Amino acid sequence: MNDETIGGGGEAALAADAPRPTAMLPDADGARLTDLQRAEIRRLAQRADELVEASLSANTRRAYATAWQQWTSWCLGFDLDPAIADASWLAMHLTALSETRSLSTIELRxxxxxxxxxRLGRPIHLDDGYFPEFLAGLRRTKGARPAKKAALLEENLRAVLLLLDPETAPDPKRRLRDRALLLTGFAGGFRRSELAGFDLRDISFTSDGLVLFVAGSKTDQERRGEEVGVQAVPASPLCAVTAVSAWLAARGDTPGPLFCRIDRGGHLTYGVDGRLQPIDTKTVARLVKRVIAGTGLGSAEFSAHSLRAGMMTAADRKGVPLEAAMQHGRWKDARTARGYRRHSSLWQGNFTGKLLAD
Structure with missing residues (x-):
């Protein structure tokens, strides 16, 4: 899953205006839900995120909990218990969503x-053939092509660094942090959750460069952890090791997150325990969009994931084997990894230009 949190709640309003069926109410005699039953249903909805906490990432837990809350509201609009509604009701719910939501959001719901x-011990049975056929029709109608953000490449980073010159800024610490964050994200192909989650203890320097310990990630839910090396290239303005070293000189050795929070006055922020305070994952996304907008490019085409896509695309441009790039970026599936190469492979060995040559 990329990192999307579902919003909304319009399904409940949509359902309130629709006719309410009585043949499929939870009670055999068609009785309406009691206030006690409805209260219990809402309690289960509020605790849904706790049921999946042990096996899913924080972003997925939030998305699942929101999806369950909205499924609950939609079902209650028909006076139906969401814990026992069958596949036909789920199909209707997804059909309603398909009028306003993308296929990826529908799949997540x-x-x-x-x-x-x-996890509630009341699985929805999908083995009657109807639901798989419904999904196939939905995908065919909506289209299964995923929306992809543009890759943030070397040429973009060079333009961005001109905007983040700490020597010409009133808040040099923020500029140093942002430079280090962007170049580290690009060089390591890191997700925004990983960048926001790095602690000072997670980094070390060697004669070759910088080693970052990823304590947990989307593909490492059991949090075994993995080390990622970033080589030093001092002659390059895009050297992440140089940028991180400069940032640490300004940050100091106070315990806490590597890329810590900085207030509006340009000062590092501390908690009551004396540790530096972490940035939010949204800070990473806003940073990418802000600096891209400053270069004149359309910020809507970019996101925090553009750093990860940029690393894979740049590696592909320079002939890095897919296996090596996958290992560096911690991809487990080759098909998924290939999807991050933003059109670069289309031109390697492409012969169409020769078709028009004299």
Whole structure:
């Protein structure tokens, strides 16, 4: 999953205006839900994120909990218990979503409802053939092509660094932090959650460069951890090791996050325990969009994930084997990794230019 948190709540309003069926109410005699039953349903909805806490990332837990809350509201609009509604009701819910939401959001809602129902001990049975056919039709209608953000490449970074010159800024510490964060994210192919999660204890320097310990990630839910090396290239303005060293000289050795929070006055922020305070993952996303907008490019085309896509695309441009790039970026699936190469492979060995040559 990329890192998307679902918003909204319009499904409940949509359902409130629709006719309420009585043949499929939870009670055999068609009785409406009691206030006690409805209160229990809402309690389960509020605790849904706790049911999946041990096996899913924080972002996925939030998305699943929101999806379950909205599934609950939609079902209650029909006076239906969301913990026992069958596949036909889920199909109707997803159909309603398809009018306003993307396929990726619909797939996430489906996965959330199915996962939480399993954890409640009331799985939705999909083996009657109807639901798989419904999904196939939905994907065919909506289109399964995922929306991809543009890769942030070397030429983009060179332009960005001109905007983040700490010697010409009133808040040099912020500039130093942002330079180090962007170049580290690009060089290591890190996700925004990983960048925001790095602690000072997670980094070390060697004669070759910088070693960062990723304590946990999307593909390492059991948090075994993994080390990623970033080589030093002192002659390059894009050297992440140089940028991190400069940032640490300004940051100091106070315990806390590597890329810590900085207030509006340009000062590092500390907690009551004396540790530096962490940045939010949204800070990484806002930073990418802000600096890209400053270069004149359309910021809507870029996101925090553009750093990760940029690393893979740059590696592909320079002939780095896919296996090596996958290992560096901690990809487990080759098909997924290939999807991060933003069109660079289209031109390697491409012969179409020769078709028009004299």
């Amino acid at each position: 489906r996965a959330a409802v199915l996962a939480i129902r399993r």
